[in-house]
Amino acid sequence: MMTKVKTGVPGFDTLTFGGLPVGRSTLVAGRSGTGKTIFGLQTAAHFARHGLKTIIVGIEETAEDLLATGDALGFNLSGLFADGRVHVAEMMRPLEEPTVVSGDYDLFGLVHRIEHLVQKTGARAIVLDSATALFSPRPPQGLLRNHFFQLVHCFRRLGLTAIILAEAPSDYAQLTTLGVEDYVCDMVVVMRLAMDGERRRRSIEINKYRRSPHYKGEFPCTITTKGLAIFPLDAPDRPDSEQIERYSSGVTGLDEMTHGGFLRNSIMLVRGPTGSGKTMLAGVFARAGAMRGERVVYYGFEEPRPTLIRNFDEVRLGIGELVRAGNFKLICRYPEATSLEDLLVDLRLGLEEFQPSLVVMDSISSIEHASSEKGFRQFMIGVASILRGHGRSALLTQTVLAGASADHTAPYLSTIADAILTLDYTPSAYDMNRTMRVIKMRGSAHATHPYRLQIGAGGLHIERWSAAAHQASAEAEERWTGARS
Amino acid sequence: MDRRQILVVDDYAGARYLRSRILMDAGYEVVEAENGEDALRLAATVLPSLILLDVNLPDISGTEVCARLKRDPLTAGIPVIQITGAWLSEEARRRGMASGANAYLTEPVDDVMLLKEVVNLLEVAAEEK
Amino acid sequence: MCGYTARMARLPGPRERASSGTRRSASNSVDLVLYVSTSSRYAQSAQRNCRTLLDRFDRRQVKFEVCDIGEHPERAEEDSVCYTPMLVKRHPLPRTYVVGDLSNAEPLVDLLKSCGVTLRR
Numbered sequence: 132m133m134t135k136v137k138t139g140v141p142g143f144d145t146l147t148f149g150g151l152p153v154g155r156s157t158l159v160a161g162r163s164g165t166g167k168t169i170f171g172l173q174t175a176a177h178f179a180r181h182g183l184k185t186i187i188v189g190i191e192e193t194a195e196d197l198l199a200t201g202d203a204l205g206f207n208l209s210g211l212f213a214d215g216r217v218h219v220a221e222m223m224r225p226l227e228e229p230t231v232v233s234g235d236y237d238l239f240g241l242v243h244r245i246e247h248l249v250q251k252t253g254a255r256a257i258v259l260d261s262a263t264a265l266f267s268p269r270p271p272q273g274l275l276r277n278h279f280f281q282l283v284h285c286f287r288r289l290g291l292t293a294i295i296l297a298e299a300p301s302d303y304a305q306l307t308t309l310g311v312e313d314y315v316c317d318m319v320v321v322m323r324l325a326m327d328g329e330r331r332r333r334s335i336e337i338n339k340y341r342r343s344p345h346y347k348g349e350f351p352c353t354i355t356t357k358g359l360a361i362f363p364l365d366a367p368d369r370p371d372s373e374q375i376e377r378y379s380s381g382v383t384g385l386d387e388m389t390h391g392g393f394l395r396n397s398i399m400l401v402r403g404p405t406g407s408g409k410t411m412l413a414g415v416f417a418r419a420g421a422m423r424g425e426r427v428v429y430y431g432f433e434e435p436r437p438t439l440i441r442n443f444d445e446v447r448l449g450i451g452e453l454v455r456a457g458n459f460k461l462i463c464r465y466p467e468a469t470s471l472e473d474l475l476v477d478l479r480l481g482l483e484e485f486q487p488s489l490v491v492m493d494s495i496s497s498i499e500h501a502s503s504e505k506g507f508r509q510f511m512i513g514v515a516s517i518l519r520g521h522g523r524s525a526l527l528t529q530t531v532l533a534g535a536s537a538d539h540t541a542p543y544l545s546t547i548a549d550a551i552l553t554l555d556y557t558p559s560a561y562d563m564n565r566t567m568r569v570i571k572m573r574g575s576a577h578a579t580h581p582y583r584l585q586i587g588a589g590g591l592h593i594e595r596w597s598a599a600a601h602q603a604s605a606e607a608e609e610r611w612t613g614a615r616s
Numbered sequence: 617m618d619r620r621q622i623l624v625v626d627d628y629a630g631a632r633y634l635r636s637r638i639l640m641d642a643g644y645e646v647v648e649a650e651n652g653e654d655a656l657r658l659a660a661t662v663l664p665s666l667i668l669l670d671v672n673l674p675d676i677s678g679t680e681v682c683a684r685l686k687r688d689p690l691t692a693g694i695p696v697i698q699i700t701g702a703w704l705s706e707e708a709r710r711r712g713m714a715s716g717a718n719a720y721l722t723e724p725v726d727d728v729m730l731l732k733e734v735v736n737l738l739e740v741a742a743e744e745k
Numbered sequence: 746m747c748g749y750t751a752r753m754a755r756l757p758g759p760r761e762r763a764s765s766g767t768r769r770s771a772s773n774s775v776d777l778v779l780y781v782s783t784s785s786r787y788a789q790s791a792q793r794n795c796r797t798l799l800d801r802f803d804r805r806q807v808k809f810e811v812c813d814i815g816e817h818p819e820r821a822e823e824d825s826v827c828y829t830p831m832l833v834k835r836h837p838l839p840r841t842y843v844v845g846d847l848s849n850a851e852p853l854v855d856l857l858k859s860c861g862v863t864l865r866r
Contacts, residue, residue, distance in 0.1 A: 229842065231843050231852040232844050232849075233832075234849050235845060236787060236830060236831070237726070237786075238827065238828060240829040242724045243814045244818055284630065285724060287630070722815075724782070726784055727786075
């Protein structure tokens, strides 16, 4: 079993089951602007802070530029450089100085210099930024393969844990401009940046990891104030023991429906059409938590804040007071106005800052409508990871068309949600017959037939229906669906 | 003794692959070993016409492997090219030179230079017969 | 973020030729260093080609040395040598770099002529 070293990039060490292979080369490929340099510098800083002296080799950049970039990202490379824990080397002359090609050549110059540098500094790791800059102008393919191999072989001989950055011509075609990484590098990481309208969606993929298991596929990542961060589905710091602790939903009758209340550390999805009571349910849920003394965050994406507070006031939930008390935070945002990436960052930072144990998002459909299918999927995976990573309990609302609540949920949402509640309504002569049903509840038995939901003073009220009432409701529902089709 | 077989010893698969390919393109057959024990065993059983020996091996050092090959009358006559690092200490280098290899190449090793050395040594060995 | 731009090899243009001509030093000597790696297959041919080319010119006007970067890595560091073989014109300014084994004679010949080095005989 090979030895690995952690990069300190959140999420990356999970995807790779422990980090980079020690003494081997890892290729990090991606188009311009995908975050390769950040990955390289961030890892270098982490290595340096943990006693692994690292050389950062800039081919086109000056040492000052590299240090400045690192400092701007908050890695304190200048400090590490001053301490001698990081060595920054510029390898090429400035572009202004004239250079002419007179025949064939190889990279032995660079190889000798790196050997000399490693001997002098005792470095154990190296970041090369970038192989592409080194091979420009590009030599013929056979020669290029040779040169690249010489470089990697040099790193291997010197026992260096190497990160080689390379520019990819496109996101999904032939990985690198070099085409030689397959037998030469032990790990290949691909970074991508897709534009979804005006929004940026970054992702990272462990394309290959020789002799080691790894997560397959693309994972969303983002650039935070602390550098690059990745959101794998199973966050590393998820509490291992699945606590079976339950807490009250705050809705009379609902605790009965769920056979004891909601489960801690679970994510609940509440689906229903507009007007079915989702927001009300979310409000009651949040309130109950706050009343218990928990820290609660309610993210509203549908209504402006004053409207939301007024709606809650109508059923006398007293949200305003809870906000003033300090352990209830109400945040209203417009998903159309921000990129998903920024929203995820805000979420993460906000949660880290406030440390709530209960989170409400009302509704994720607003976000869904403001993005592409793929973007939304990646966003939800990222959200789930943030929530799970801190053992939080969450309630997410989702708007669907009336009568469509029982429809099949998108597979990834089903995976994310530990429990799914559906709300629906059928209009009757006098009133709206609101119903609620528990579709799924991981880890618990639950009632399967629908309950009746009423909205009134004090919030929501749920009760079992009598058989007769149930019958009447079923008929009404049939008529309702029949009338609409 | 097979005149066309070369034993390539290196614990790094990438190096073995590339060196093997160069030699095979030049018409030789190649046998590979990734550690000292395998190298000694294969040298004695296959009796290649030349051995390419990297100094850094996981079990026994390349220098020690070379010394053993030269001590064993069965394998002593097989020319050995030892590949060594340039940054080794003077002492290590001297020790390496004393192991009895027929030629020494220092990293970085140029493929064409390697081939020249191989051809050279094989010619010399042929003449000595 | 750092951008990546392709480095294009180019001959010194007429303007530069003229200026390096006017900056001719009193001794009129051109200072050349050929960096080689003795491990490299190009080391021998580069030296051979270089000497053959230089022989066509008045050697009194040229100061030439070969530097083995394996032996002197710190000098390779000074001139930022990555590729070998590489010839550097240290004097007169501007510093110019010729990368390759000099199988193509033109770059060096042009360089010498632009510095005003006269042909032999």
